[in-house]
Amino acid sequence: EVQLVESGGGLVQPGGSLRLSCAASGFTFSSYEMNWVRQAPGKGLEWVSYISSSGSTIYYADSVKGRFTISRDNAKNSLYLQMNSLRAEDTAVYYCARVGTLAAAGRGFDYWGQGTLVTVSS
Amino acid sequence: DIVMTQTPLSSPVTLGQPASISCRSSQSLVHSDGNTYLSWLQQRPGQPPRLLIYKISNRFSGVPDRFSGSGAGTDFTLKISRVEAEDVGVYYCTQATQFPRTFGQGTKLEIK
Numbered sequence: 107e108v109q110l111v112e113s114g115g116g117l118v119q120p121g122g123s124l125r126l127s128c129a130a131s132g133f134t135f136s137s138y139e140m141n142w143v144r145q146a147p148g149k150g151l152e153w154v155s156y157i158s159s160s161g162s163t164i165y166y167a168d169s170v171k172g173r174f175t176i177s178r179d180n181a182k183n184s185l186y187l188q189m190n191s192l193r194a195e196d197t198a199v200y201y202c203a204r205v206g207t208l209a210a211a212g213r214g215f216d217y218w219g220q221g222t223l224v225t226v227s228s
Numbered sequence: 229d230i231v232m233t234q235t236p237l238s239s240p241v242t243l244g245q246p247a248s249i250s251c252r253s254s255q256s257l258v259h260s261d262g263n264t265y266l267s268w269l270q271q272r273p274g275q276p277p278r279l280l281i282y283k284i285s286n287r288f289s290g291v292p293d294r295f296s297g298s299g300a301g302t303d304f305t306l307k308i309s310r311v312e313a314e315d316v317g318v319y320y321c322t323q324a325t326q327f328p329r330t331f332g333q334g335t336k337l338e339i340k
Contacts, residue, residue: 141329143277151269151277151320153329165327201276205324210289212282213324214267220276 108132108217110202115222122192122226128185128202128219136160136180139205141215142187144198144224154200155187170196192226199223230254232321234332240340247308249335251321256301258325265324268297268306271334272317280319281306313339 114126126142142154155176156165164176175188185202199221206216231254241247257264268281279288281297284304294309308315316339321332 150318150334151271151322151331153331156327156329167328203277206279206282206288208263211279212263212267212286213265214279214282214288215269215277215322216279216282216288218276218278 108204110204110217110219112200112202112219112222115200115224117225117227118192119228120193120226123188123190124192124224126187126189126200126202126222126224128187130183130185130202130204133204135178135183140178140185141203141205142176142185143201143203143215143218144196145201145221146195146198149198152198156205157185189224192224194226197224197226229328230257230323230326230330232323232330232332234319234321234335236335237333238336238338240338241308241311242340243313244310247311247315247337249306249319249321249337251299251304251306251332253302253304253323257323258301264300266297266299266304267322267324268295269320269322269331270315270317271320272314275317277320308337311337311339 109131111129141156157176173191177186201221202219203215204217233252235250269277271277285297296307318334
């Protein structure tokens with residue numbers, strides 16, 4: 107069974123840092139591209155960042171570029187998001203989401219974690 | 229960036245009746261590889277999103293056949309043939325044709 111479990115969220119002051127983790131199980135993590143997607147309270151979904159299966163290709167939303175860093179450790183089946191210079195508008199539930207294969211999911215976000223809440227407030 | 233626009237934003241539906249959600253993209257979602265990477269997600273209250281439909285019209289594993297997708301180019305539709313109570317939630321269209329990935333604003337499906 108595919109499982110994605112996020113951790114590392116919490117309350118942080120503006121300008122602070124936080125590192126999110128996503129532990130993957132039930133599939134060959136090193137074969138799949140991954141993303142972080144966030145959802146502000148009561149709002150819609152916002153894509154944050156993408157990383158290829160090897161980690162060699164990375165993209166960011168303009169809203170986080172230069173402040174957030176996505177990474178992965180395929181040996182540990184883990185995805186990370188280092189968040190620096192946090193702002194109030196970064197307050198959201200952060201989900202890790204797998205990119206499905208072309209055949210099985212048309213490269214859609216086929217599995218999601220339960221999310222971890224990040225609150226940026228003084 | 230590709231802007232995804234959904235209509236309606238709210239849809240009250242009677243149980244057993246059909247429902248339809250439209251999604252329009254600001255530019256064609258046809259990828260250079262010939263595929264159209266438009267998918268639909270369902271987010272039930274208090275839950276993470278769940279993939280329903282991928283590449284316009286393909287149901288993901290385990291998705292009931294009352295859900296169907298259609299469209300081409302820039303105009304897409306999600307249809308539910310007969311709404312059930314468990315279908316309550318917010319539905320999002322999303323594109324994976326180019327970065328940044330973008331989502332529609334979401335359509336809230338509720339029971340009348």
